[in-house]
Amino acid sequence: MTTTDVASDSNLSSTKQWRPDSSLSHRSGVRALRNQLARIVMWTAFAIAMVPLAWILWSVASKGGQMLLDSRWWTNSQRGITNRVVGGGAVHAIQGTIIEALATALMAVPIGVMTAIYLVEYGRGRLAKVVSFTVDILTGIPSIVAALFIYAVWVTVFGLQRVAFAVCLALVLLMIPVVVRSTEEMLKLVPNELREAAYALGVPKWKTIVRVVLPTAFSGIVTGVLLGLARVMGETAPLLILGPYTKSIATDLFGGLMPTLPTMINQDRTEVLQPAVDRVWGAAATLILLILMLNIAGRIIARLGAPKT
Amino acid sequence: MPSITGVSSVDELRGPEGHGPLQSDRASTGQFGDRLFGGTARGAGLLVIALVTLVAVFLLSQALPSLAKDKVNFLTSTQWNVDGTPMQFGIANLLWVTMLSSATAMLIAVPLGVGVALFITQYAPTWLSRPAASLVDLLAAVPSIVYGLWGLQVLGSHMDGIQAALKGLFGWFPLFKDTGVGAASTILTVAVVLSIMVLPIVTALSREVFAQTPTSHTDAAWALGATRWEMIRATVLPFGKPGVISASMLGLGRALGETVAVTIILSALANNTPWSWSMFNGGETFASKIANNAAEFDSPRKAGAFMAAGLVLFLLTFVVNAIARVVIERTKAFVE
Numbered sequence: 001m002t003t004t005d006v007a008s009d010s011n012l013s014s015t016k017q018w019r020p021d022s023s024l025s026h027r028s029g030v031r032a033l034r035n036q037l038a039r040i041v042m043w044t045a046f047a048i049a050m051v052p053l054a055w056i057l058w059s060v061a062s063k064g065g066q067m068l069l070d071s072r073w074w075t076n077s078q079r080g081i082t083n084r085v086v087g088g089g090a091v092h093a094i095q096g097t098i099i100e101a102l103a104t105a106l107m108a109v110p111i112g113v114m115t116a117i118y119l120v121e122y123g124r125g126r127l128a129k130v131v132s133f134t135v136d137i138l139t140g141i142p143s144i145v146a147a148l149f150i151y152a153v154w155v156t157v158f159g160l161q162r163v164a165f166a167v168c169l170a171l172v173l174l175m176i177p178v179v180v181r182s183t184e185e186m187l188k189l190v191p192n193e194l195r196e197a198a199y200a201l202g203v204p205k206w207k208t209i210v211r212v213v214l215p216t217a218f219s220g221i222v223t224g225v226l227l228g229l230a231r232v233m234g235e236t237a238p239l240l241i242l243g244p245y246t247k248s249i250a251t252d253l254f255g256g257l258m259p260t261l262p263t264m265i266n267q268d269r270t271e272v273l274q275p276a277v278d279r280v281w282g283a284a285a286t287l288i289l290l291i292l293m294l295n296i297a298g299r300i301i302a303r304l305g306a307p308k309t
Numbered sequence: 310m311p312s313i314t315g316v317s318s319v320d321e322l323r324g325p326e327g328h329g330p331l332q333s334d335r336a337s338t339g340q341f342g343d344r345l346f347g348g349t350a351r352g353a354g355l356l357v358i359a360l361v362t363l364v365a366v367f368l369l370s371q372a373l374p375s376l377a378k379d380k381v382n383f384l385t386s387t388q389w390n391v392d393g394t395p396m397q398f399g400i401a402n403l404l405w406v407t408m409l410s411s412a413t414a415m416l417i418a419v420p421l422g423v424g425v426a427l428f429i430t431q432y433a434p435t436w437l438s439r440p441a442a443s444l445v446d447l448l449a450a451v452p453s454i455v456y457g458l459w460g461l462q463v464l465g466s467h468m469d470g471i472q473a474a475l476k477g478l479f480g481w482f483p484l485f486k487d488t489g490v491g492a493a494s495t496i497l498t499v500a501v502v503l504s505i506m507v508l509p510i511v512t513a514l515s516r517e518v519f520a521q522t523p524t525s526h527t528d529a530a531w532a533l534g535a536t537r538w539e540m541i542r543a544t545v546l547p548f549g550k551p552g553v554i555s556a557s558m559l560g561l562g563r564a565l566g567e568t569v570a571v572t573i574i575l576s577a578l579a580n581n582t583p584w585s586w587s588m589f590n591g592g593e594t595f596a597s598k599i600a601n602n603a604a605e606f607d608s609p610r611k612a613g614a615f616m617a618a619g620l621v622l623f624l625l626t627f628v629v630n631a632i633a634r635v636v637i638e639r640t641k642a643f644v645e
Contacts, residue, residue, distance in 0.1 A: 045427075206345070
């Protein structure tokens with residue numbers, strides 16, 4: 001798109017040079033001025049958009065980056081460490097975040113991928129439209145509403161304790177639409193000729209999907225899953241309602257307390273004592289780092305393995 | 310490749326009518342596998358529908374008993390007292406703060422997002438346009454709790470000047486009245502942070518539709534001697550308008566439901582604070598009200614009041630997202 005634009009732009013300026021000096025070829029000053037103004041406005045808009053990004057990354061890096069350089073940050077928990085004391089690490093929260101994200105993915109990915117397969121390969125008619133519409137609604141569902149829903153089911157109706165697994169259930173709701181949409185995009189990119197070739201060989205439809213369509217779209221699906229994981233890891237609202245924090249290492253999804261990076265930030269965010277403040281920003285930096293790595297990995301995989309069409 | 314196809318007998322013999330074996334050979338043509346796999350896929354789709362329906366059903370069923378005990382009008386009351394025995398709770402305050410913060414955020418984010426999308430698709434040099442798009446997308450990768458932390462502790466300390474200036478100039482207008490809430494925790498600060506969070510959503514979708522403008526349209530504009538800006542106004546913007554509306558709706562849905570950033574930044578007011586229209590006020594949105602009181606869900610009766618607030622939020626975002634969907638569907642039909 002951009003290349004053609006640039007090309008036509010240069011065409012325009014070159015035609016301007018050899019055109020006879022008639023009134024038609026002459027741009028009035030006002031029009032040229034407006035054009036320049038618009039150009040400046042668009043560049044400024046982009047510059048303004050970059051300010052918060054740079055500012056946020058800078059704040060987090062300068063306030064919390066220091067913590068990440070200490071090796072204890074990656075090996076110790078906060079067990080027994082009070083707000084006045086420097087030290088301790090975030091390994092408990094990192095573990096908790098990753099465990100919850102993986103458990104969520106384990107549930108959300110199969111549902112999401114199968115839903116996408118339904119929409120692209122099977123879905124015709126009204127049901128498919130309704131499914132597609134609901135996925136859109138699910139995309140826009142606020143995380144706090146998902147958390148309330150799980151609370152209503154898990155705690156109020158079944159009378160169970162608030163545990164990490166309940167958080168995962170709420171996160172599943174948020175991850176499904178990400179996986180569905182990205183998988184759907186990828187499945188649509190798989191050339192129809194591949195399917196037709198398989199059918200012509202007499203391959204049943206389901207085997208065509210499993211052995212031909214899914215492998216072709218595999219890297220795209222992985223990207224979708226990584227982006228979904230990134231979204232889920234940064235969610236905090238379900239944790240506030242369903243996932244109490246602890247300073248110690250806890251790995252049992254059904255065991256009650258489970259520390260995560262967002263709740264670690266939330267726990268001490270109102271503190272004024274410097275060691276605690278440092279840890280809050282350190283946790284923020286760690287969380288951003290984790291999510292950025294997932295995003296970058298997703299992008300690289302997407303670029304390397306995009307289906308050749 | 311008979312091992313992959315699983316159809317070995319099809320080619321061997323033909324029945325008298327020429328298609329007998331094909332019909333009788335059910336197992337090897339994979340009809341069972343097809344039914345199982347197709348059924349699972351369909352089941353996943355149905356599960357997604359069921360989940361969304363259940364969200365509404367559960368919230369409603371939990372909210373109704375509490376709503377029945379509510380002694381004031383749920384929609385117009387500004388009270389929120391769920392501890393006392395005549396329960397009194399209404400959402401007027403929450404609704405106003407939610408709407409005001411989201412609307413202000415959109416007022417900032419939509420023009421900016423459209424500008425950035427135009428920059429990426431129309432103005433940026435080729436080498437810059439892709440990295441620029443990725444950079445804006447990065448804004449979406451920042452977790453909302455980090456936005457909250459940054460908004461309160463970093464941005465908040467820079468909001469004094471702007472708010473003082475606005476109060477000085479327009480203080481007579483109810484929307485800009487001074488209420489004595491610290492500049493870092495006002496609705497305006499929340500709106501600024503929300504606008505940053507929403508920006509990548511608005512930009513991403515707008516960018517996509519702008520890039521789809523038919524070349525025949527743009528070429529026609531160029532051929533008429535249009536400047537770049539005239540070309541954009543004559544072709545790109547009209548073509549992309551439904552996409553921009555849709556993108557704004559998706560962004561609005563996000564802003565309405567944002568929880569943690571709002572909870573952290575906005576200072577919650579005491580229950581009997583007099584009503585104020587001002588955007589320099591504190592307050593609570595639907596989402597932050599629920600998050601702030603997560604510890605109070607101990608009895609179903611109390612939890613029900615918050616479920617009711619959650620239900621209203623769900624309905625709001627449902628409507629907004631449905632509009633976005635309908636608008637974009639129309640565009641698609643138009644393009645195809």
